[in-house]
Amino acid sequence: MHLPGGLKKFTLSYREYGVHINKNGSISCLEWCPGVQGLSLVGDFNKWDETAHPYKSLENGKWFLQVPPNPDGTPLLKNGTIYKIAVKKNGNYFYKLSPWANYVEKSKMVFYHPENAYQWKNLVTHLNKSLRIYEAHVGISSPEGKVNTYRAFADDVIPRIQRQGYNCIQLMAIMEHAYYGSFGYQVTSFFAPSSRFGKPDDLKYLIDKAHGAGLIVLLDVVHSHASKNIEDGLNQWTCDDGGYFHSNARGYHSQWDSRLFDYTNLETQRFLLSNLRYWQEEYKFDGFRFDGVTSMLYHSHGLSDRFESYDDYFGLNTDTQSVTYLTLANYLIQKYRPGSITVVADRSGLPTLCRPIEEGGQGFEYRLAMSLPDMWINILKHQQDEEWNINNIVQTLENRRYMGKSVAYAEMPCQSLATGLMDKEMYGFMSINSPYTPVIERGIALHNLIRLLTYGLGGEAWLNFIGNEFGHPEWLDFPRIGNNESFQYCRRQFNLADDKNLRYKFMNSFDQAMNNMEEKHQFLSRGPAIVTTKSDEDKVVVFERGGLVFVFNLHTTKAYTDYWVATDVPGRYRLVLASDVIGGKGSYLRTLRTYDARQPGHHGRRYHLSVYIPPRVAIVLERV
Template sequence: MKKYEEIHFVDSTKPVWNYSLFTEDDISNFQNGTHYSLYKLFGNKQMEVLGRKGTYFAVWAPNATKVFVKGNFNNWQNHTHQLFVRLDKSGIWEGFIPDVGKGEIYKYHIHGYQGLLLDKGDPFAHFWEQRPLTASITWGLDYNWLDFEWMENRGKHNALTSPYSVYEVHLASWMRPSKYDEETYNTYGQIAERLVPYVKEMGFTHVEFMPVMEHPFDGSWGYQGTGFFAPTSRFGNPQDFMWLVDCLHRAGIGVLLDWVPSHFPYDAHGLFMFDGTHTYEYADMRKGYHPDWNSYIFNYARGEVKSFLISSGRFWCDVFHADGLRVDAVSSMLRLDYSRSEGQWEPNEYGGNGNLEAIAFIKDLNETLYRDFPDIQTIAEEATDWPGISRPTFAEGLGFGMKWMMGWMHDTLDYFKMDPLFRPFMQNKFTFSMMYFYDENFMLPLSHDEVVHGKSPMIYKMPGDDWQKFANLRLLYTYMFTHPGAKLLFMGDEFAQTSEWNYKSELNWSLLQHASHGGMKHCVQKLNELYRSQPALYELQFKQEGFEWVDLEKRNEAVIVYKRKGLRPNDDLIIILNMTPVVRHDWQIDAWGKQVWEEIFNSDSKEFWGTGDVFNPAIEATLVDEETKHYKLRVHLPALAGIVLR
C-alpha cells in the first residue's frame, strides 16, 4: 500500500491536486520493464485524500506537453482539469480530482508532440462505454469471490496430467436474446445462467473465451483491442464478468481467456500514436506495422511497454481469477519477416529473423505468470516449427504450458475431407502427427478459424451422403478425443452446426430438434465423459509412454489401431478406427498381457444417430503365445466408426 506521505503538494483550491501513488521503485521498475502490477497504480482510483472523496488519475504520455481530464463532471471542457507531470522524467501525468466518483465518463485531452491535440481513452481503465462510444468510465474492482474451493484445488484441474477439454466460446454469438438482432446481447449474468449448466452437461473441463477485453469493432471478434485492463461493456460491468467466472468455477469449470499482446488497432481513442508519437508501437514500420491485420505492433524493446503488457496478462489472472491465457498470434511476434517479403524487414543484430525483444518479452511473461500463479496454463497459438514453444525457459524454451497443434488440425481435416475411397493412399498424412507430437505439449484445436471465411462448417467438410457426413464427423471426434494431448472444440461444432460461424447471430440451436444433431451432441458429451473417466487418456497424454501404435499395416482397408496407456496396465485402452464405409466382421487385433477386453465406446451407437447394428457385447480372445501373453482379439468394426476397448 502506498502512503499518503507521498503527496508532493496539495492545494485544495485548485480542481486537481498534486498527488501520487508511485514510489521511486515503481518508476524504476516501470521504465526497466519489470513492473508487473501497474493496474494498481495507473488508470483511475476512487479514494479519499485529506477528507475529500474523489478520483486519482495517472497516465503515461512521455511526449505530451499537457494532459487534461475531461468528462461529464466538467461538461467535457478541454482545459479545466490539468494533470501534473512528474519531475523524474518518467512521462507520467497524475493528479487527484475531488468529488469525481465512480461511474464518471472521461477521456484524456492530450497536447501531444508538435502541438497535436488528441482525445484518448484510458489505457488502464477497467470499464469503457459500450461501442460505438469510446470514453472510459471511473470504476473499481471490488468483488466478493465465492470460488474458494476451485481456487484452492485448481492446480489439479489445470495440470498437464489431468483431462483438459476446452469449449471455445464467442460470448456475443453463443446465444442471443434475439437471433435476428445483432445489437442485443445477453448480459454476463444471463450468459452464466445458460452457459454454465450447458458446459457442465457437455462435460468440458474448461471454457475459452475469445477476447473479452474491450474492443471497438464487433467484426474483429475482440482481436483488435483497446482496453487491455477492461472486460467489454457489451455484456455488463467488470463485476458482472467476475460473476460469470465465479459461476463457472463453482461448477468446476476452468476459464481461459484469449489475450492479444501482438498488435492493436489504429482507432483514434486507442493506443496508436498515444501522445502524438509512437508511444506503444515501434516507430520503424518494418517492425511496427502489421500488414495482415492493418494494425500496429507493440514495441517490446521499450521497458514501459513491456511492463504494460505483462501487467495486463497478470491482471486477468490476479483480478479475474483466469485459469490461463491463450496468447494469440505468437508466430507474428517471434518473426521479423512474418507476412513480409524481402526488403520489408530488417534482420536482427545476429542476422536472423527472430524478434529478440519479443522473445525476451514472452519468456519474462511466462516466467512471471507461472511464478505468481503456478496453477494456471499459458497456451500459445503458434503455427510454425519454432522450437521449444512449450518448454521451460531454463531448457531454452519460451515457457508456455501448451501449444496449439496446428499441423494436426490441418492434416486431420485434409484427411477427413477426402473420399474414403482414397484414404488408404493417405495414411501417412493421418499418422504424421505422432512423428513430432513429443516436441511440444500440444493442444488439439478445432477452432473458430476453421468454420469461417468460406471454409464451411465441420459437418460439411465431411464427404458422402447425410448419414456418412455425421458418421465421419463422429469418427473424427473419436480420433481427436483418443489422440494424445489436450482438446479444444469451437462452439456449435459439438452439435454439427450447418452454417459457418457468424459473429452477428447466435448458433442455430433449433438443429437440436433433429435426431442427427442431437445424436452428435450426445456423442461429444460421451467422448468428454470417456476422456475424463479413463486415466489412460490423460495421465500420460504428453509422454511417449502414453501412446503406442498397434497396427498400421492395414492400409488397403484403412483400419488404424493404437493403444493409449496410463500409469497402471489395467487402464490401457485400444482404439480402432475404421475409416471406410465398409463393415468389417471378425477383425483381428493383437493384444499383449490381457485376455479380457470390453467395448466401452462405439461412435456408431444408436444414441449418436449411428446404425447400432455392429458392436461387441463380448470379445473373443485367442491365446497365441503363453510366455508373452500374446492374444488375438476378434472384433466387429462398424462402418466409418471408432470403437474403444478396455
C-alpha cells in the first residue's frame, strides 16, 4: 500500500484536514469530498453566505480554502464561533459538519481554540503488569439524575477508582454521538470528544488526573460502523451513499441501522488511522478497546455464524479488507506509542486476532471474554442453584485461545448481577439493622463468589463496569421517550457503598480486597490456573494460580470439614481472602486461619491441605 507522504504524515492528517488557525492568524481549511460541485465555509461570521468563502477544487476530490486574518490581525473564526460546511450538489447547498470537526455541540460545529493550550502535568506511564480495568461512562457517574462532567468524574470518581485497587480506566461514549441512549456506539463526530460532559480541555484534565493517580486510560473506539445521521454525521457527507462508506448494500448494517466503512478507500484509511493518532497524540490515551469487531471480520457480520470450525474463520465469509485494516491499526498504535494496550471485542474467537503481527496475527493484546457474562446470566435465569454444572462453568471460564490473553468480566454494562440476584429485596433489606433474608444472604454470597471465580479463572485481565463493584441496585437505562426521559436508572449511587449502615459496603470492600490481592500476587499475569478439583457432586472448585490456592464451595447447604485441597508446593498456608468475612457473615473469623501442606498428594499434585469450607463461600490461601 502506498501512503502519500509516508505513514507518519498520512496518519497525522488531522493536523491538516478540517479547519485550523495558522500562526499568522489565517485560517486553513482542507476537506475530501468527491463528486460535489463545491464547498463553502459558512457561519455567523459571514451571515451564512455560501458565496463568501468558497473552497478551491484540488485533485482527487479534495477542496482547500485559506482565509487571511482580519485587518486587526485576528483570525476570522474565534473561540466559540458556530460554523458549518456548505456542500453544493446539483445546484443546491447542504449544510454539513466537517468529518474532522474537533468540537461539536448539539449538531453544530463550535470552533474550539482556547487562548491558552492545556498544559499537561503528568507523564504517561504504560502498564507492564496485570491489568485491572474500571470501565466507566462519564455521563452516568453521578449519584444525581443528570449528565455528569469530565471534571466531576476526574475529581470525584478517579480517587475512588484508585482506592478500589484498579490500575486502568476504560472510557466509553467519548466520541461525539447525537443520541445519548446509544451508549456512544452510534458515533456522529469521530474527532470530537462528547460535548455533553464538557469541553475538550476538561477531558484532558480527566486523563491527566488519571495519569497522576497512576492509572492508564483506554478509549472505547468505534471503527466498526458509524451513525446513519445525515445532518450531523458522516452519512451522505458527499451528498450520496458513498464517501467514506461502501455505496452499495455492503455500506449498511441492517441490525444496527448504521453505515459501514469502505476500508479499501485510501481516504477512509486516512480518516480512521488519523483518528487513532489523534486520540493518542492530542489526548494521551494509553490504548484502545475496539468495539464491534465481529461485525467487521465477516461479510455476514457474524449474525448467523456458529464458528465451529476453522473454515468458519478463514473462508469466503471473512472480510479480508477489515482484517487488513485492523492489522494496520495495531501496527500504527504500537509504532508511535510502544506499550499501548489494545483490546478487541470479538465474539467469534478468530484465532489470529491476539497474535503478533510478525506471526501473521492482527496484533491485539487482549480479547474480551464475551461468553462469560452470557454464561452467568443464563445460569441465574434458567437454573436452580442445586443444578449448576460445575464442569461446564469451569470449562467456559478456561475456554480461550492458547497463548492469547483475555479480559474476564462477570456482567455486562447494561446488566446487574446484584439486581438479578436480589431484585426488589434490595430496596427493603440492605440495611445492616434489617434481618438477613434468604434472598439477600444468597445474593451477596453469589455476587462475591461469581466475581471472584471469574476474576481468578476467566482471563489474564479483569474488568468491572462502574458501580458493579458494590452491586449497584438497578439495571442501566438511558433517558428516552419510553421512560419519560428519566435519569432514575442512568446514574451510579456511590452513596450506597459509602453508607456504613448499608450492606453494599460489604460487596464494595470485597471488590477492593480482590484487587489488593491481585496487586500483591499479580496472578493475572503469571500464567494460567491449574484446576485440581471441579466436582459436580460436591459443588467445589479448586485451582492454583500465581502462588495462590483458590477454593470455592458452591453448594447451597453443605459445609465440608477437612476437605482435601491439592497443592504442589509444601509449607504452611494462610488465609488471604474469604468471601463471607467481607460479605458480612464472618464464619471464617471463627475457623483455623493457617493450613499445613502434607503428604500424600491429591489430584495429581504432591501435597494436600485439609480445610474447612462453608456453603456458598470461597477462600484464597497464600504460602507463608
